[in-house]
Amino acid sequence: MKRLAIFGILAASLTLVGCSEAGSxxxxxxxxxxxxxxxxxxxxxxxxxxxxxxxxxxxxxxxxxxxxxxxxxxxxxxxxxxxxxxxxxxxxxxxxxxxxxxxxxxxxxxxxxxxxxxxxxxxxxxxxxxxxxxxxxxxxxxYTLVLHYDEAPGTPTKDKTSFANNAANGPTSSDDGAIIGRGGKFTASTGMAVAATPSLATPATGFTFSTWVKLDAASTADQALFARDGVVVGLAAGVPYVSAGARTAAPAAIAPGQWVHVAVTSDGQASRLFVGGKEVATGAALPAMAGPLTIGGSATAPFTGGLDETRLSKVARAxxxxxxxxxxxxxxxxxxxxxxxEEQGGEGGTILYILKATPALDWAIIGLCMVLLAGAIVVMVMKNNYLARANRANKAFQKRYQSMEEDLVHISELPGLSDGERKLIASAPLGRLYEIGIDELQMRQRRLGDRPLSGEAVEALRAAVDAVQVDENQKLDAAMVLLTIAISGGPFIGLLGTVMGVMNTFGGVAMAGDVNVNAIAPGIAAALLATIAGLAAAIPSLFGYNYLNSKITAMADEMRVFCDRLVTRLAEVQAERSYPAPPTRLAAE
Structure with a gap:
């Protein structure tokens, strides 16, 4: 059984083994x-x-x-x-x-x-x-102005550049589900005002404005995103445009409810309109600008929607x-x-990396599967040891039983037994069947004397022996249900952990807004550890169950055959007591 125990322990250790690699x-x-x-x-x-x-x-x-x-x-x-x-x-x-x-x-x-x-x-x-x-x-x-909109709701929006071109006010409210963390939410806003400063001035040879924008609903109105010195970057019925007298517009409107990147550049020769990172229109160059500006609406073109990561540059960005x-x-x-x-001086490779990425929820599922595996290993070890002892005891009893012939007595009355052999035989399942059979026979001998057993008495004797056989079978099957639970429940528990881990991974990715494979793969790999743990509990339990069940079945068959032979022999012994002794025996007596 040591081999079976070692196999179970190795199966439990599979999730802790990996290739080693050192950081450099x-x-x-x-x-x-x-x-x-x-x-x-x-x-x-x-x-x-x-x-x-x-x-x-x-x-x-x-x-x-x-x-x-x-x-x-x-x-x-x-x-x-x-x-x-x-x-x-x-x-x-x-x-x-x-x-x-x-x-x-x-x-x-x-x-x-x-x-x-x-x-x-x-x-x-x-x-x-x-x-x-x-x-x-x-x-x-x-960069002359960069707005993250990460301030507390109701506070003026601060410039993240070294120029500190802060807005005098903030958006109407905050949007914690913006494209990058927190964003600004505007409701019929006439814009955040930013005062004119020398650092904020943009020459005619260089200008870039970019922002993420989301329309709450379709609108036919003209809505300004940026307005300064007659230059407007905005949306007309949802269509991005830039205007400095003449209007340059995108070929299509942006869809409401979606974050879209809108940008305008001007290099002194032409202006370019970008939507979603792609150039969609080209127009006349924009003039120099040095006055105050508004972002997120203007007095004549209020804006309703969301903005995030707004930037202004005094050069035409590539x-x-x-x-x-x-x-x-x-x-x-x-x-x-x-x-x-990677961990400094650490080893473990892929498996260790996955283990580190495994969330607490999956660890709880893995722990439950490991508890099932540990319980199954304990049952397999104890059950195999019990069957081995019972088999040795049965063999020792059978040897003595076959030598008794018709002189059937209690095991404790057998001559020539050492204390160790006596204890061994007393622990044999066949020995306990034999003992109850002898008790039942001697009870009837005291009551009936040497008369042969009737059919009813034989059936009563058989019933008593069968009752002990049932008890012995129950001892053999005891705790085997734990193996069936590990076999059938382990994979399902592991699958539950995997599904919950996958759900948690996709939820985290959705919150972070990052859907590349490197964002998803670690969480999915960690979630699959729960399924591995479930299989690690089920597979050795399945092998152990089949192995032990075959031995239990063989011992149960041995007891069933012995019961039939014992009852028949006891009936024959009682019948022989009622016959007259042979002449040779009488003469000898």
Missing amino acids: GWWQKEWPFRTPVTVDTTPSGTNVAGPIGRTPVLLRLHSGNFSFSESADNGADLRILAADNKTPLTFHIESFDVLLGVANVWVDVPKLAGGEKTALWVYHGNKSAPATVNSAGSFDAD PALMATDVAAQGPEGKLLAFGKD
Whole structure:
């Protein structure tokens, strides 16, 4: 049975075994964890062509690609390094929620180009480290206004650049379900006013305005998103346009209820309108602007809907940047590929990574399956030991029983038995059947003397022996139901954990707005551990059940045959007592 126990233990250990791999090129030993991130502008990623330049890239962290349990509660321990694994990059945190396992982090990538893969390293785990976030340093000096709308509801919206071109007021209310965390919600708004400053001025040779916009409902009205010095970027009956006297419009309206990226650039020769990161129209160049501006409506074109991540630049940003922003910030999330979380000096490979990504709910299911497996192993070990002892005792009893011939007596009365053999035979199931048979026969001998047993007496004797046989069968089957529970219930419990884990993964991805395979795969792989645990409980239990059941069936058959032979022999012994003794025996006496 040792082999059966070892098999069960090995089956339980399968989920803890994996390939080993060591991390290399660690930045600083005080940071025990890191997550590799690849900014992918090749066809396998966002498929962007052309130069992009210095770019603020949004890292959407969630429980599927980042271990929040190993990080500080406010993300103060985050450090983001360039591909050389030596150069810290400037970044800031827009939101960081440990309980929900969701965070939005902006990192300043010094140089991006289309058709390339750029590596980043996100270090964390040093919970005593001070915060090093730098909102102003996350944007180059050509950004004159950046609004995240992450302020508390009812407060003026602040500029995230170093110029501090803050709005005098805020949106009507906040939208916690915006495209990037919290956004601004506007209701018939005449706009957030931003005063004129020298840093906010844009020359005729360079201008870029971009924002995410969502219409609450279809409207035939003219709604301004940006208005300044006669230049308006807005929506006319839902159609994006830019106007500086002459109007340049997109070919189609945007759908209500959906977040859409709208951008306008002007380089002194022409203006370009982008919708969803793609250029959709070209018009006349825009003039220089230096006056106050409004965002989210104007006095003549109020706006109703949502805005998020609004930016103003004094240069014409590259078309590739528009596509990159949409890929990084939008729901498709194709720009970034997250690798598995790595631990300094740690080993474990894929399996260890999956174990770290497993949520508490799945661990509870896995724990329940392991309890089933542990119970099944205990039953298999104890039952096999019991059957082995019973089989040895039966063999010892059979040897003595066959030597008794017609002189049937209690086991305790057998001559020449050692104490060890006497105890062994007394524990034999066949011995207990024999003992009750002898008790029943001797009781009838005291009452009937040497008269042969009647048919009714034989049946009564058989019934007494059969009752003991039933008790012995129940002992053999005791606790076997635990194996059947593990066999039939383990896979279903594991499947329940997998379904709940998958549901939780997709829910987290939906909240984070990141649906690439690297966001989904860790959670799905972790959820499948529950099914593995259920099968790990069921498979050894199935083998053990079949093995033990065959031995139980064989012993039950042995007892059934012995009962029939015992009753018949007892009846014959009683009948022989009523016959006259043979002459040779009388003479001898």
